[in-house]
Amino acid sequence: xxxxxxxxxxxxxxxxxxxxxxxxxxxxxxxxxxxxxxxxxxxxxxxxxxxxxxxxxxxxxxxxxxxxxxxxxxxxxxxxxxxxxxxxxxxxxxxxxxxxxxxxxxxxxxxxxxxxxxxxxxxxxxxxxxxxxxxxxxxxxxxxxxxxxx
Numbered sequence: 001x002x003x004x005x006x007x008x009x010x011x012x013x014x015x016x017x018x019x020x021x022x023x024x025x026x027x028x029x030x031x032x033x034x035x036x037x038x039x040x041x042x043x044x045x046x047x048x049x050x051x052x053x054x055x056x057x058x059x060x061x062x063x064x065x066x067x068x069x070x071x072x073x074x075x076x077x078x079x080x081x082x083x084x085x086x087x088x089x090x091x092x093x094x095x096x097x098x099x100x101x102x103x104x105x106x107x108x109x110x111x112x113x114x115x116x117x118x119x120x121x122x123x124x125x126x127x128x129x130x131x132x133x134x135x136x137x138x139x140x141x142x143x144x145x146x147x148x149x150x
Contacts, residue, residue, distance in 0.1 A: 002051060002052060004051055004052040005050050005051035005052070007028060007030075008038055008050035008051060009050060010028060011024055011028055011030060011035055011038050012038065012039075012042050012050070014027060014028070015035075015039065021035045021036065038050065063095070063099065063103070063107065063111075064095065064098075064099075064111060068095075068098060068099075069111070069114075069115065071098070072091070072094070072095070072098075072111060072115065073115050075094060076091075076112075076115065076117050085119055085121070086112070086117065086119075087109075087112075087119070088105040088106065088108045088109030088112065089105045089108070091105075091108035091109070091111060091112055092104060092105040092107070092108035095107075095108055095111070
């Protein structure tokens with residue numbers, strides 16, 4: 001028996017023992033609303049209605065199904081419509097047209113990350129950066145260690 005089911009059974013046991021829901025809430029730490037929900041689950045399903053139900057909850061279905069994600073991945077292989085780099089705003093525009101409703105750019109950026117897409121740009125070079133020859137003058141050169149080891 002899990003700890004959650006055990007605490008739910010304690011609530012039912014206390015209620016069957018004659019305590020009011022507010023008293024049961026003070027003893028167990030549950031709110032009155034949650035205790036009422038447990039009562040409804042107990043009356044409808046018995047012991048099977050108690051316990052942790054999160055494991056069976058698949059969550060919200062993704063906005064893009066497998067075909068949509070494959071289409072987006074194929075689209076990202078090419079250049080963006082304006083010839084620049086893909087970003088959350090541009091993907092949101094494509095997803096909005098594909099799905100038929102507005103998609104937030106933050107959600108589109110999450111799909112870019114889900115597909116392991118990252119912007120690959122070269123690092124910018126400083127306009128006044130030194131060339132390799134003059135940079136060698138400032139390179140740290142440590143002296144060779146002595147025979148004593150320090």
